[in-house]
Amino acid sequence: MQEITQVPPLDLKRQYSPLAKEITAAFTKIFESGGFILGPDVQALEQELAYYVSAKRAIAVTSGTDALWLALKAIDIQPGDQVLTSPFTFFATVSAICNAGATPVFADICPDSFNLSAEKTEEVLKNDRDRKIKAIMPVHLYGQAANMVPILALAERYKLHVIEDACQAIGTHHDKGAVGTLGHLAAFSLFPTKNLGAFGDAGFVTTNDVSLANKTTLLRTHGSTVRYHHEIIGSNCRIDTLQAAILRVLLPKLESWITQRQTAAAYYDENFASLKDIIQTPKRVPYSNHTFHQYTLRVKNGKRNELTEVLTKNKIGNSIYYPIPCHLQKALAHLNLELGSFPESELAANEVLSIPIFPGITQEEQDYVIKTIQNWAK
Ligand SMILES: Cc1ncc(COP(=O)(O)O)c(C=O)c1O
Numbered sequence: 494m495q496e497i498t499q500v501p502p503l504d505l506k507r508q509y510s511p512l513a514k515e516i517t518a519a520f521t522k523i524f525e526s527g528g529f530i531l532g533p534d535v536q537a538l539e540q541e542l543a544y545y546v547s548a549k550r551a552i553a554v555t556s557g558t559d560a561l562w563l564a565l566k567a568i569d570i571q572p573g574d575q576v577l578t579s580p581f582t583f584f585a586t587v588s589a590i591c592n593a594g595a596t597p598v599f600a601d602i603c604p605d606s607f608n609l610s611a612e613k614t615e616e617v618l619k620n621d622r623d624r625k626i627k628a629i630m631p632v633h634l635y636g637q638a639a640n641m642v643p644i645l646a647l648a649e650r651y652k653l654h655v656i657e658d659a660c661q662a663i664g665t666h667h668d669k670g671a672v673g674t675l676g677h678l679a680a681f682s683l684f685p686t687k688n689l690g691a692f693g694d695a696g697f698v699t700t701n702d703v704s705l706a707n708k709t710t711l712l713r714t715h716g717s718t719v720r721y722h723h724e725i726i727g728s729n730c731r732i733d734t735l736q737a738a739i740l741r742v743l744l745p746k747l748e749s750w751i752t753q754r755q756t757a758a759a760y761y762d763e764n765f766a767s768l769k770d771i772i773q774t775p776k777r778v779p780y781s782n783h784t785f786h787q788y789t790l791r792v793k794n795g796k797r798n799e800l801t802e803v804l805t806k807n808k809i810g811n812s813i814y815y816p817i818p819c820h821l822q823k824a825l826a827h828l829n830l831e832l833g834s835f836p837e838s839e840l841a842a843n844e845v846l847s848i849p850i851f852p853g854i855t856q857e858e859q860d861y862v863i864k865t866i867q868n869w870a871k
Pocket of ligand 1: 556696
């Protein structure tokens with residue numbers, strides 16, 4: 494057997510090669526039809542995604558970022574409004590809020606789940622005397638659901654909308670139901686590296702509310718259902734038909750890809766158990782499964798960057814999601830949120846390190862990652 498000397502962060506070619514014929518056939522079908530905008534494949538994908546997520550409706554769009562923006566517009570977020578979210582997320586969560594005209598407001602995360610803390614959310618809501626906060630946007634980071642029961646209870650108490658940022662969590666199940674069915678609307682990303690990824694940018698919105706679904710559909714196409722008649726201000730956020738046709742080939746494989754990620758995660762857990770004073774493996778919350786979009790370690794004692802260098806030197810894919818929490822980003826300097834405002838998010842940004850996990854990763858590749866980390870930890 495060939496000796497392993499490198500492990501990629503992910504390997505889409507390996508994942509898609511067995512589907513080459515079906516993917517090429519999907520491409521050829523669209524090429525021959527000449528129909529590149531919306532059409533039957535987009536409609537069918539939306540039905541299949543809605544069924545997969547167990548939501549009443551799914552609306553396929555250009556990206557996860559646009560899905561978030563559309564969801565905010567669907568609930569009528571206005572300039573002057575505020576939207577509460579986690580500072581420990583990909584910046585798109587926040588830029589969608591800003592691009593909808595609102596101001597982001599943050600509550601810190603739970604250190605175990607990396608997701609929005611319900612207690613901290615309550616503190617922020619209690620202090621919102623002018624009632625400017627109109628919505629909560631919990632993020633299901635890395636593939637594990639946020640603590641939705643207390644968050645939904647707070648939303649009800651304060652009469653707020655809830656938009657789930659489910660961009661990293663397709664297929665994740667919370668005790669109360671699938672991610673994407675818990676809030677008023679949810680946004681998913683189909684970026685190529687996600688657990689279900691298009692061959693380019695794509696995303697979708699889900700909701701159980703038919704009128705919000707209709708409004709999202711309207712917003713997606715310039716606020717128009719009849720050509721050149723515009724009911725509201727929308728944008729062009731349509732998914733490409735070609736992406737829809739390809740995604741229809743990939744979606745039936747998603748469950749088995751998630752299982753492969755979970756099996757690989759369990760193998761890492763088992764082998765890193767003896768290193769718990771130095772690295773903390775992903776903690777599981779009792780109310781959600783984990784679909785392992787990322788397998789993210791916490792590296793303790795200020796040694797994260799040292800381990801990053803060791804992995805890179807040994808040609809092992811590694812990434813920091815995310816090195817700077819949103820409140821400390823230059824783009825939000827006008828909010829005057831200083832270092833120390835959200836200590837758990839800041840600590841996470843200094844400690845997290847994601848290691849290779851993807852469908853098709855072999856045990857030999859994982860052994861090479863494990864051995865490299867064990868040798869470093871000695
Ligand atoms: C948590 C989160 N929100 C939003 C997005 C934006 O999705 P997209 O890249 O499809 O626009 C991403 C994608 O990386 C994400 O991880």
